[in-house]
Amino acid sequence: MSTQANGNGSNGNGNKPIVEAVSADSEVGSAVSGRIAPPPGQLKKADFVSDQEVRWCPGCGDYAILNNVQKVMPELGIPREKIVFVSGIGCSSRFPYYMNTYGFHSIHGRAPAVATGIKCANPDLSVWVITGDGDALSIGGNHFIHAIRRNLDINYILFNNRIYGLTKGQYSPTSEFGKKTKSTPSGTIDYPINPLSLAIASESTFVARSIDIDVKHLGVMVDAAAKHKGISFIEVYQNCNIFNDHAFDYFADRSVRSDKVLYLEHGKPMIFGKEKNMGIRMKGAHPEVVTIGENGITENDLLVHDIYLQDPSVAFMLARMEQPDFPQPVGIFRAVERPTYEAMLVDQIDASIAKSGPGSLEQLLNSGETWVVE
Template identity: 70%
Template sequence: MLSQRFLVGECLLMTCFPKTRVYFNDEKRIMSELTNGAATPVKLTRKDFVTDQEVRWCPGCGDYSILAAVQKVMPELGIPKEKIVFISGIGCSSRFPYYMNTYGFHTIHGRAPALATGVKAANPDLQVWVITGDGDSLSIGGNHFIHALRRNINLKIVLFNNRIYGLTKGQYSPTSELGKKNKSAPMGTIDYPINPLSLAFAAEATFVGRSMDTDPKHLSTMVEKLAAHKGSGVLEVYQNCNIFNDGAFKGFNERDVRDDRMLYLEHGKPLVFGKDKSKGIRLKGVTPEVVTIGENGVTVDDLLVHDENAPEPSLSYIIGRMEYPEYPVPMGIFRSVSKPTYEDMLTNQVESAVAAKGAGSLEKLINSGETWTIN
């Protein structure tokens, strides 16, 4: 019955199809390439990572800058592009994979980390990126975000934070400031915002970083560091939505105020900021305070020294919670530590099982347990 209804379509189909379908039966070669991971040295350029699809973000959107940074970094990684996969959820940022000439999967709202986990677990040899936004990863997909991080599966999560829902045209997001007036909160939002970094620390992420669309150089460095990290990593990128939340970050990230209102973290260095590097962050109990070097006897030695490799994340957590205008907004790598990854432990279990029991035999499996023969 269904077939009959389809007749018209079917005729159409047949004219559209090429007459043959050719498959090369050399799966072994692919799989050995996939599993050995023997990366043949490749010289790629930015252009190799550009697709033929027209980029459809609004003119002036911060996403362009992030795309450019990623496309710039990709050729420098020395990884063949067929081994790179970009996986996204839903939202403006999640159109990203269509513009990367690698393997890509534009999934459903909030679920990109789940899909990416399956890809990485199935084939650990792939470099798997997750592109997500503040609504996608912190609201509808909050659960997957947490669990991908706590498993320490090697996913490179880039979280575009524009503090608004852009694709649905301007509702408040889980990172929108309290009181913000917008389409779905004309009297101002009464939802307290979440700090994505706090959540990442709580979920035991092994890499936590932050950058912004308006500082391409810093952004590229952060993307490189995230790419190099082995384990679950999240890079929050402050990204301006010039249509629905224009200037969300301009209070602190515009060129003329940036030095005084932002703080670039450097591993092993004291937390210093300001045009003339005269200001710093000191801890008073567990509360950070802004101090001026040379005033009230404060010296550089009094300042908090950043250790991104600290096994205990509490100091990074405290730094990650600093917000303008009380504090300068910190940028850079908050945390970068190493521990066994999910995919390594999974591979290890499979290998141990094979070592202990031998490679699985179907014959043995179906004949296991108590059997009897009827003659």
């Protein structure tokens, strides 16, 4: 080591060479898979489970989501090395450590921006953003809007638990108005934001919602999101059993769910209820809840769900429906096609090369007004 001279050596390591310290310490495990995964057709859920101990609180809704995503992965037909999970900060953002794929646990709110760079640099990768309500909608609100409007082919899963868990229980931008938390002992005076409304307003080409404990439905949503070409945004209602337990019980609990949740299905009339006799129809410009069989109402009167509508108005209307006046809708709200950002980025480069050939540095340096000095 020669950097000790002249007041150098700011490592504070005295005269002990750091390389020795490096090689002396080799009994550590690995953050790497360390082996090549089987081809996509033969991948199993276990291939996506990393060796890291999962450190969420026992009973956290995050486990169900992780389990589901790991289960869906082998079905996508994507080689494991081509998958990247990117996250910000918060409980949910530990997610990438538990996936045996490439992963990047970035900084608070910025996962969509990091993911944008990854996807632009290598459009061949399957890129997933895992975020929470504070990460996506508070500190990262700006990136949320812009990553969505650019329509990169990124899968964007927001775990909405309506609370700040990792900082131990402050209200979040999705907490219900008046909520009493550590930082709001007299109740919040912030009106909450609706993630789906914002995603639709940001022109998201795929918008869906699911519930952590509705395992089967969540799996279907994750699968559909993965297959959508363009940004796919999923809000997952996720229970924080430490700081906001039972937050979604009022509609998501098994005992009431069929009466209080509307499962949206493309091409089908909007029907819900234990008896499958409740529905949504339009009354003028507004939706209303009706009972099939009452006042001569039949299935034909109900709104039929169409996820392919270019006009986002109905999707937006559905996103605004909530308990207690309406059932809480889950499912795919919208799935429309639009060229992706990264495809257009590559197209512009290809077009430029097609027009003038691949760039020549020699030519570039010699361009503009030049003169020769003899």
